Amino acid sequence: MSVFRSYINGKWLDSQPVKTVPNINPANYNDVIGMVQLASREDVKKAVESAYVAFPAWKRTPAPVRGKIIANAARLMECRKEELAAAITREEGKTLAEARGELTRAINVVEFCAGESRRLTGETIPSELPSNFAYTLRMPHGVVAAITPWNFPIAIPAWKIAPALVAGNTVVFKPSTLTSMTGTLLTEIFNEAGLPPGVLNMIIGSGADAGDELLAHPAVKAVSFTGSTETGLKIYERVAARCVRVQAEMGGKNPVIVMPDCDLNLAVECTAQGAFGSTGQRCTATSRAIVIESIADEFVERIASRARSFRLGDPSNVDTEIGPSVDESQFNTVLKYIDIGREDGASLICGGRRATGNGLENGYFVEPTVFDKVTPDMRIAREEIFGPVLSVLRVKDFEEAIAVANDSDYGLSSSIFTNDANTIYRFIDEIETGITHINSPTTGGEAHIPFGGIKNTGLGPREQGSASLEFYTELKVVYVDYTGRKREGNLY
Ligand code: NAD
Numbered sequence: 286m287s288v289f290r291s292y293i294n295g296k297w298l299d300s301q302p303v304k305t306v307p308n309i310n311p312a313n314y315n316d317v318i319g320m321v322q323l324a325s326r327e328d329v330k331k332a333v334e335s336a337y338v339a340f341p342a343w344k345r346t347p348a349p350v351r352g353k354i355i356a357n358a359a360r361l362m363e364c365r366k367e368e369l370a371a372a373i374t375r376e377e378g379k380t381l382a383e384a385r386g387e388l389t390r391a392i393n394v395v396e397f398c399a400g401e402s403r404r405l406t407g408e409t410i411p412s413e414l415p416s417n418f419a420y421t422l423r424m425p426h427g428v429v430a431a432i433t434p435w436n437f438p439i440a441i442p443a444w445k446i447a448p449a450l451v452a453g454n455t456v457v458f459k460p461s462t463l464t465s466m467t468g469t470l471l472t473e474i475f476n477e478a479g480l481p482p483g484v485l486n487m488i489i490g491s492g493a494d495a496g497d498e499l500l501a502h503p504a505v506k507a508v509s510f511t512g513s514t515e516t517g518l519k520i521y522e523r524v525a526a527r528c529v530r531v532q533a534e535m536g537g538k539n540p541v542i543v544m545p546d547c548d549l550n551l552a553v554e555c556t557a558q559g560a561f562g563s564t565g566q567r568c569t570a571t572s573r574a575i576v577i578e579s580i581a582d583e584f585v586e587r588i589a590s591r592a593r594s595f596r597l598g599d600p601s602n603v604d605t606e607i608g609p610s611v612d613e614s615q616f617n618t619v620l621k622y623i624d625i626g627r628e629d630g631a632s633l634i635c636g637g638r639r640a641t642g643n644g645l646e647n648g649y650f651v652e653p654t655v656f657d658k659v660t661p662d663m664r665i666a667r668e669e670i671f672g673p674v675l676s677v678l679r680v681k682d683f684e685e686a687i688a689v690a691n692d693s694d695y696g697l698s699s700s701i702f703t704n705d706a707n708t709i710y711r712f713i714d715e716i717e718t719g720i721t722h723i724n725s726p727t728t729g730g731e732a733h734i735p736f737g738g739i740k741n742t743g744l745g746p747r748e749q750g751s752a753s754l755e756f757y758t759e760l761k762v763v764y765v766d767y768t769g770r771k772r773e774g775n776l777y
Contacts, residue, residue: 287319289465291328291489292472294335295482300324300490308465311378311609311616312599312648318376321465324490329457329498332486336428336455337504339483344425344453352402355447357478359395362388362443365474369439371601372467377438378608378649379563380600391443393732394749398447401754405452414774418765423758425453426506426530430499432492432520434512435611436566436671438464442471444736444749445509446485450475452757457505458487459496461512463611465489492516500524508532509748509756511568513669514695514741521744532745532756534737536669537697539727540573540690542712544683544703545580551724552702553584557591559700559726560675561653564608566615568742569698569720569728573659573666574677575686581679585657588675589635592653597640599648609649610672616649619672623654626665631656631676661689669695683708691717696740698727719743 289308290297300322310316324332343351362369366388373384407421431445442458449456460468472487488495499505500523507530510520517533524531541559543552559571576584600608610616616639623637636654639646651672659666659676666676680686690699700722701712709723719738720730730736735747746755766772 286317287466289319289321289469289489291322291324291332292476292487293328293332294486295476298328300328306462308376308463309612310375311611313644314647316375318466321462321489323462324488324495326494326498329488329490329495330502332457332488333428333499333502333504335483336457336486339481340427340455343455343481343484346453348402348405348451348453351451351453352399354479355395355402355451356399358447358475359392359399361474361478362392362395365470366392369467369470372470373438374600374608376464376466377435378600378611379566380605380608381603383563387437387440390730390732391440394440394444395447397732397750398451398753401448401751402451404751405754405758407760412764414766414772416766416768418767420763422761422763423452423754424761425758427454428504428506429454429456429757430505430508431456431458432496432499432508432510432512433458433460435461435463436563436568438467439471441511442468444753445511446475448753449509449757450480450484452754454507454757455483456485457499458485459499460487460489462489462491497523503527505529507756510534517744530745530756532748533743534568534748535742535744536695537568537570537738537742538572538667538669538693538695539569539698539718540575540693541571541700541702541727542683542686542690543574543576543580543584544701544705544708545577546704547702547724548704549580549583549587553587553591555700555702555724555726556588556675559728561592561595561607561673562728564610565673566611566671567728569730570671571700571727572670572674572676573690574675575680575689576677577686578679578681581677585634585655585677588677589655592635592655592675595653597645597650597652598643607653607673610651611649613649615671616651619651619670619674622665622668622670622672622674626656626659626663626674626676629663629665631659631663631665636673661692667693683711687712687715691715694741695738697738697742698722700725700727719747
């Protein structure tokens, strides 16, 4: 049986003391993938110290040389794509097609970051003094902590590790323990690509111990986090007194607005894909459909029929469209929210139960669920569920739709279905999300395009694209005076 360990200073190390938890396939909990050795606080200290020691030489390595190593990592990921996709599917539960899609995005991100190593430019700025030259340089922070969730176990780590390393930082990566196998494979690939020992370390461990120790270490200068809003805000608070830089991409409650003039087939299909694809376990998943009353009956009938049509099953089977929730705790959370929806008075149109039959009872499967007549004050309209559950909210017109869409603590993604140009541009102006889509699902993104949310979803600069380097670097401003004389003027 596989054992997943931490990777510190170029070596896989047994945790001290050894404490393990099983890594379980959520589609079949009789399939124990391996044992995860949880890093102790001492192990975490060693990982940070190794990153700290490796930093000066890595920082001095020319950025394009760092970029070549990152490009090697992209090539290795491409060569091992099927192995990585199978690992994601077995451990996280998304379908093979979804896992391959995640891999494509991750490889694209890593390739893009390799190219960025040749564009780590500053600015030259005209001075107001004669014979003076001013410019900016980008400087790495030092040791960066990359703390990631389980739902995109390759892509999210890739889009943190690659830009952090290209910028000249060293990294301590902490994946979710639920996805230790994919975290292990990714770490192996980056190191095989040619990173010197200590430049990328991985600790597998709980948030409360390993994560907390990582935040406590004075050598950690920046934290890039993706996960729930609750954890992100705790992390922000934990390191604020040390002025540690924090980037946090957190929860979502993403709305689609469905207008009467839209292509209803398109709206239904995109909403269904956004709500139920990846088992609703995407941060950008559609969880609220805000529908104008005049077409609401028809929308609800069609979306429920589409929800019932999805094939649930073993995600490694090519015919499967929806896999399980990632673990027992997430599965129970989803079922708990379905009960809350019923108790709060929403109309359950379809789903609403654990899915069984054909071996589904050995995994954490929930039927795709649609609630109608959800009101904005209900908990299923306000709180992130992170499962295959869609809430339909009926509204009278566009103004009410926008007000309801924006009546949320979250602000990650959104979408509108309409063919009216004026409505589209009013929506773009008024919707309060970091990403928005027109006539397409709330999900998806491209490697070279910034990604992230506003309100309680996002903190700090955006991830991905050139914008990602803003977080991983500090600007140094340089003034060069080549007059050879004492400065005259500009004495402020
Ligand atoms: P989580 O917040 O439970 O955990 C995320 C990571 O933080 C894990 O590695 C965990 O071990 C670690 N952690 C937990 N407590 C910690 C602590 N006190 N100190 C340091 N680290 C700690 O989230 P999750 O359940 O793994 O992931 C699901 C969440 O992630 C959802 O809310 C989803 O919306 C969000 N998410 C957001 C985005 C985005 O870009 N906005 C992308 C993917 C997922």
